[in-house]
Amino acid sequence: MKPITLALLIAVSAIISTGCSSGKKSMNTSGTVSLKEVFKNDFVIGAAVNNGQINERDSGSAALLQTHFNGLTPENIMKCEIIHPEWDRYDFTLADKLVELGKKYNSPVYGHTLIWHSQLSPFIQKIQSVDSFRTFFTEHITTIASRYDGKVKSWDVVNEALNEDGTLRKSAFLNKLGEDYIVEAFRLAQKAAPNTELYYNDYNIEQPKKRAGAIAIIKKIQAAGVRIDGVGIQGHWRSYNVPMKEIEESIKEFAALGIKVHFTELDLGVLPNPWDNDAADVNMKAEYSAKMNPYAAGLPDSVSAKQAQSYAELFQLFLKYRKDVARITFWGVQDGQSWLNGWPIRGRTNYPLLFDRKYQPKAAFYKVVETKTKPADAKKSF
Numbered sequence: 001m002k003p004i005t006l007a008l009l010i011a012v013s014a015i016i017s018t019g020c021s022s023g024k025k026s027m028n029t030s031g032t033v034s035l036k037e038v039f040k041n042d043f044v045i046g047a048a049v050n051n052g053q054i055n056e057r058d059s060g061s062a063a064l065l066q067t068h069f070n071g072l073t074p075e076n077i078m079k080c081e082i083i084h085p086e087w088d089r090y091d092f093t094l095a096d097k098l099v100e101l102g103k104k105y106n107s108p109v110y111g112h113t114l115i116w117h118s119q120l121s122p123f124i125q126k127i128q129s130v131d132s133f134r135t136f137f138t139e140h141i142t143t144i145a146s147r148y149d150g151k152v153k154s155w156d157v158v159n160e161a162l163n164e165d166g167t168l169r170k171s172a173f174l175n176k177l178g179e180d181y182i183v184e185a186f187r188l189a190q191k192a193a194p195n196t197e198l199y200y201n202d203y204n205i206e207q208p209k210k211r212a213g214a215i216a217i218i219k220k221i222q223a224a225g226v227r228i229d230g231v232g233i234q235g236h237w238r239s240y241n242v243p244m245k246e247i248e249e250s251i252k253e254f255a256a257l258g259i260k261v262h263f264t265e266l267d268l269g270v271l272p273n274p275w276d277n278d279a280a281d282v283n284m285k286a287e288y289s290a291k292m293n294p295y296a297a298g299l300p301d302s303v304s305a306k307q308a309q310s311y312a313e314l315f316q317l318f319l320k321y322r323k324d325v326a327r328i329t330f331w332g333v334q335d336g337q338s339w340l341n342g343w344p345i346r347g348r349t350n351y352p353l354l355f356d357r358k359y360q361p362k363a364a365f366y367k368v369v370e371t372k373t374k375p376a377d378a379k380k381s382f
């Protein structure tokens with residue numbers, strides 16, 4: 001599509017979606033279409049926030065966060081290495097700031113994450129005995145979950161415990177505590193945070209084998225009489241390669257367990273993947289080459305349009321299952337912030353989100369809005 005055609009399309013869809021009566025209800029006071037307003041009867045629209053956004057050093061993001069989003073997830077600052085840097089030292093500075101920001105923006109905070117094999121503090125590697133490890137595990141969960149009970153909406157209690165084949169990932173937790181560590185983590189979180197929702201969170205759990213592993217985990221927690229309120233399907237997929245059938249099946253199967261489904265880290269990257277898969281393992285790395293960074297000078301309209309179509313199809317599915325889907329959180333606010341600019345190859349220019357580097361809504365933004373305000377048009381491809 002020529003730039004002028006895309007610009008026209010965006011302008012027209014903006015006029016249409018703000019001009020129709022349902023569109024008007026979806027506008028905020030400044031007349032902008034607002035995602036959180038558009039989907040307010042369907043699900044929470046969240047965003048992951050980084051240090052600059054939490055410290056309010058990024059005015060462009062601050063405006064978008066307040067206009068479009070009604071859920072905040074810390075991209076990094078509640079992870080072990082930041083919040084619990086040493087055995088007997090916690091640093092709640094940024095987490096407390098985030099809670100304050102949530103109040104200011106009227107956006108609940110979705111805590112991420114209590115137990116994860118990655119981004120652990122260095123002291124944990126040095127713990128030798130099982131007893132000491134159990135003490136760390138118990139105190140880590142209890143201290144953090146109790147401090148924020150009633151202040152955060154939820155916790156990803158355990159993050160990414162599964163391998164692709166549905167078996168449990170080898171981690172310090174599995175190694176030291178055995179496979180019951182997941183149920184134990186939820187038991188401790190439940191005790192420390194009775195007013196906080198508790199989720200299991202992972203990537204690729206829409207895929208059949210890994211999904212079966214997640215279902216087994218959830219059933220085990222439930223069979224132990226321990227509370228689990230939801231599952232987080234991360235959603236790091238690739239534009240025009242979104243596993244729609246598996247996602248639909250997953251929503252049905254997870255909802256049948258009596259828990260809510262959250263899409264917790266949504267982004268649809270547009271760059272080639274060296275292994276041609278949808279992994280999100282932060283340890284996977286590949287070499288830079290210009291061929292692997294094809295859109296450094298800008299996103300071609302054709303790619304932008306395909307991405308918009310993928311987002312629209314996804315949101316149509318989310319709306320179909322709006323009773324079961326509680327939240328859609330994007331993994332970042334605008335393209336420049338995304339982890340996908342640095343993973344799995346450093347120094348690339350990716351475009352996975354709904355807002356561009358200048359904080360402007362992209363074609364995907366308008367297509368997503370249309371799924372609600374003009375569903376018939378959203379179905380048409382560009």
Ligand code: 9MR
Nearest residue numbers: 075076118119159234265280281282339
């Ligand atoms: O987006 C996060 C990035 O800034 C960090 O460097 C990375 C390191 O662990 O973690 C990223 O977030 C991950 C999330 O916490 C869990 N699921 C996969 C996400 C992308 O790697």
